[in-house]
Amino acid sequence: MAGLAAARALRLQGWDVVVLDKGRGVGGRLATRRIEQARADHGAQYFSATTAEFRKVVQELLADNVIAQWEPAQPSPADTATDQLHYVGIDGMNAVAKALSRNLTVLTSQTVVSFRVDGSQWLVETEAGASYRADALLITVPAPQALALADRSGFMLSTANRSALSAISYQPCIAVMAALHQPVSMPNAIRYETGDIAWVADNWQKGISPGQPSVTLHANADFSRTHFDDDLNAIGRQLIDQLPDLIPAASISTVQVHRWRYSLADQRHPSPLLVAEAPLPLLFGGDGFGEGNVEGAFTSGLAMAKACSADL
Ligand SMILES: Cc1cc2nc3c(=O)[nH]c(=O)nc-3n(C[C@H](O)[C@H](O)[C@H](O)COP(=O)(O)OP(=O)(O)OC[C@H]3O[C@@H](n4cnc5c(N)ncnc54)[C@H](O)[C@@H]3O)c2cc1C
Structure with a gap:
């Protein structure tokens, strides 16, 4: 969700965006599985929409019959506190990600194994040996995986950035x-x-x-x-x-x-993104930053896109 939200916003601003995802399909924890003739959501179950930006997307998804309102018989304390409406994908939560990825370049089964500065751009390499160049890099994998990726890449995070990422669990x-x-x-x-x-x-x-x-x-x-x-x-x-x-x-x-291994982020970074100290724009985000749910991931992605455009 964070990656797709960022990609959509950047595309609207005229950027040429490529989303790389290691999954066989798009969506990450917006996950739905087919078993026999049945479908089952096995990651996120439903989501809220409290911000104006996310509500706008929700209206589009409702109009396109991608989502429907759904209220759990027993609301969570957070649900009760905000008194918000909730939504599910009509064909499962994964359909939300599929709808949001329309018109984007999303390449699946692409496990990113390293990134580094090469000349005036980032060079990103995948397990399968493909490489991609970019002016800006947005990393929206769960924070422990982001840290591991930075370390594997030999990228020196500042002490403050490392401790911020390490604090997310x-x-x-x-x-x-x-x-x-x-x-x-x-x-x-x-x-x-x-x-x-x-x-x-x-x-x-x-x-x-x-x-x-x-x-x-x-x-x-x-x-x-x-x-x-x-x-x-x-x-x-x-x-x-x-x-x-x-x-x-x-x-x-x-x-x-x-x-x-990573379901709900119980310790989160207080702001929706982290701008790394790097020679080129490098941003970390996802649900470990901010609210820690589907809507929080969207908000993080949007904030990353805004920061990215402000940076360049
Ligand atoms: C069991 C469960 C129940 C939940 N219930 C709810 C709920 O009811 N309501 C709610 O709002 N939220 C719920 N959540 C949380 C919600 O699913 C997440 O907050 C949100 O989907 C996270 O989005 P994200 O974009 O930050 O991360 P993700 O969805 O995890 O996306 C990260 C993406 O990075 C990819 N990736 C990882 N490593 C690499 C790599 N090296 N190279 C390339 N790609 C990589 C992954 O494949 C993945 O697609 C639940 C989560 C789980 C697991």
């Missing part, structure tokens, strides 16, 4: 998705305060999985941290077996599990 999250034989009886989503499970959502009621019912379950941060490297199939079963009344074993057709 993320909770892990194990996500379990189950395609079902028949719908289950539950509210559209349930938030748990105790136990190993933090969240269960019914993707069928959410409207993203009309072809076959499915549910998404998120383990809480403690459980995810403790079991992060365990056998995923066993962990998936162990979690889903904790909800026999909600998701009876007989209703389950296929279970898949995804491990998010």
Whole structure:
């Protein structure tokens, strides 16, 4: 979201922008998976739109039938505090990223492994051996990955920049998705305060999985941290077996599990971006900067684009 928001804003300002993403598809944690005839959102579940800039994008996405309003049966404390509307992708959260990437040059399966100054430009290299030149470089991967990339590149971050990036941290999250034989009886989503499970959502009621019912379950941060490297199939079963009344074993057709090393940013940089001390424009952003959610990632990307244009 941060990268796409920045790219869209820079394109509008006349920049020639290339987005490189290591994923097979676009979207990062705006992630939707197909299992049998079902769809399941396994990353972000829904999003808010509190700023004028993001609301404008939301209006466009509503008009294009990419998103719909959706309210969780149990709002989070943050939801209640802001009393805002919430949205989901009609075909899943990944559809939001797909829509935002229209008319942009987004190259997927491009893992960036290094960047350095070469002459008067940045030279960015990928694992597959491709290289790209740019006047400005915006890095929107989770902060621990950004630090690792800078180190691998031999790029000397200033002490202040390094400590700012090092201070950002993320909770892990194990996500379990189950395609079902028949719908289950539950509210559209349930938030748990105790136990190993933090969240269960019914993707069928959410409207993203009309072809076959499915549910998404998120383990809480403690459980995810403790079991992060365990056998995923066993962990998936162990979690889903904790909800026999909600998701009876007989209703389950296929279970898949995804491990998010970086899910929600629990320690964040206070401002929406970090301008690095470098000979050419180099900006860090993403959801580790600012609000720490889908909207925060968008706001960060927009702020990066503004700073980039102001810099050059
Ligand atoms: C389980 C879970 C539940 C969540 N629930 C919600 C929610 O309900 N509401 C909400 O608002 N937010 C939620 N979030 C958070 C939300 O998904 C994120 O805040 C937001 O999507 C982050 O966007 P981003 O652009 O900062 O990062 P990302 O989406 O992580 O994008 C970073 C991109 O960088 C790419 N990348 C990484 N390394 C490289 C490399 N070396 N080379 C090239 N590309 C690279 C990745 O492939 C990825 O596409 C949730 C997240 C998770 C995981």
